[in-house]
Amino acid sequence: MAEIAGIHKQQMKRKRSNEVVKEKWAKHYSSNHQILLVGEGDFSFSVSLAMAFGSASNIVASSIDTYDYLIKNYKNAKANLDILRKFGAQLLHVVNAVKMKNHTDLRKQKSDRIVYNFPHSGDRGKESDEDIIVNHQNLVQSFLWNARALLRPKGEIHVTHKTTHPYSCWNIEEVASECGLTLVECVKFKIEDYPGYNNKRGDRRNPDLSFPLGKCSTFKFMVSSNAKKSPPEFPYQKRLKKTLAEMNPIAEYLIDAGGLTYLTECLIPDLSDLQDDSETSSSDVGTSQPPHI
Ligand SMILES: C[S@@+](CC[C@H](N)C(=O)[O-])C[C@H]1O[C@@H](n2cnc3c(N)ncnc32)[C@H](O)[C@@H]1O
Numbered sequence: 299m300a301e302i303a304g305i306h307k308q309q310m311k312r313k314r315s316n317e318v319v320k321e322k323w324a325k326h327y328s329s330n331h332q333i334l335l336v337g338e339g340d341f342s343f344s345v346s347l348a349m350a351f352g353s354a355s356n357i358v359a360s361s362i363d364t365y366d367y368l369i370k371n372y373k374n375a376k377a378n379l380d381i382l383r384k385f386g387a388q389l390l391h392v393v394n395a396v397k398m399k400n401h402t403d404l405r406k407q408k409s410d411r412i413v414y415n416f417p418h419s420g421d422r423g424k425e426s427d428e429d430i431i432v433n434h435q436n437l438v439q440s441f442l443w444n445a446r447a448l449l450r451p452k453g454e455i456h457v458t459h460k461t462t463h464p465y466s467c468w469n470i471e472e473v474a475s476e477c478g479l480t481l482v483e484c485v486k487f488k489i490e491d492y493p494g495y496n497n498k499r500g501d502r503r504n505p506d507l508s509f510p511l512g513k514c515s516t517f518k519f520m521v522s523s524n525a526k527k528s529p530p531e532f533p534y535q536k537r538l539k540k541t542l543a544e545m546n547p548i549a550e551y552l553i554d555a556g557g558l559t560y561l562t563e564c565l566i567p568d569l570s571d572l573q574d575d576s577e578t579s580s581s582d583v584g585t586s587q588p589p590h591i
Contacts, residue, residue, distance in 0.1 A: 324350035339498030354387035396440035399447035426464035478525025
């Protein structure tokens with residue numbers, strides 16, 4: 299009996315002294331989780347969770363796009379954002395998954411679940427091309443590295459992704475492991491678990507179009523017990539080294555002689571943000587965007 303009372307207590311969240319709110323679940327997500335959604339399209343996934351919970355007070359829903367872009371390009375974006383606001387969600391725009399760990403609003407509030415459904419850079423081109431795959435791996439790896447910094451202890455990062463070729467070539471599990479993350483579960487994704495969710499292409503040409511899901515799964519990651527704090531080597535760095543080694547015997551010699559770090563440091567642009575107090579002359583104005591944007 300005491301055990302049942304304990305479980306009951308766990309499942310109830312006392313919001314105000316006279317109001318007990320029952321915990322509600324939508325597949326993997328609980329109304330008690332602090333949830334961050336990244337890379338939203340028309341925000342229908344966030345709405346689906348909010349409807350299931352009857353609240354969005356623990357939801358932070360974000361997009362890389364501006365509010366104006368969203369309402370212009372997704373027919374349901376305005377209605378979805380209005381619903382989320384009414385349910386108490388925090389809405390953030392221009393959140394770049396690959397550098398969000400320093401986002402002012404995100405870094406002060408850690409999450410139990412960080413979710414990115416169907417990450418895709420929007421790159422045009424053949425999905426099976428090596429360059430396109432490497433760009434996507436960079437997106438996923440940079441997202442995971444940033445998300446790890448925003449997790450609460452025992453928190454999980456969820457990536458829903460297609461599991462057939464060529465998407466399987468992204469090797470999500472390996473990319474995550476390089477970020478010090480361990481796969482805890484991989485569950486087949488069924489869209490009917492999330493009523494109202496419309497998966498969107500989110501590219502520049504036809505953002506509001508849906509795409510066939512085919513076989514896909516939700517990959518759930520947690521921080522490994524022995525996770526390093528130093529950043530992983532990124533897929534484009536590996537690729538560059540491989541190409542150089544193949545093309546240039548001197549580069550190969552340098553790699554063998556331990557000059558690898560020097561070599562890549564010389565050739566890879568610094569993509570970190572400029573400091574506020576740094577002075578920028580017209581000749582050194584560059585992009586602060588990662589290469590896949
Ligand atoms: C295939 S769409 C999926 C959209 C949405 N998650 C869904 O399931 O409907 C990929 C999304 O990733 C977003 N995206 C691409 N690069 C991003 C980045 N660096 N940070 C955040 N979002 C990004 C795009 O804007 C697009 O909305």
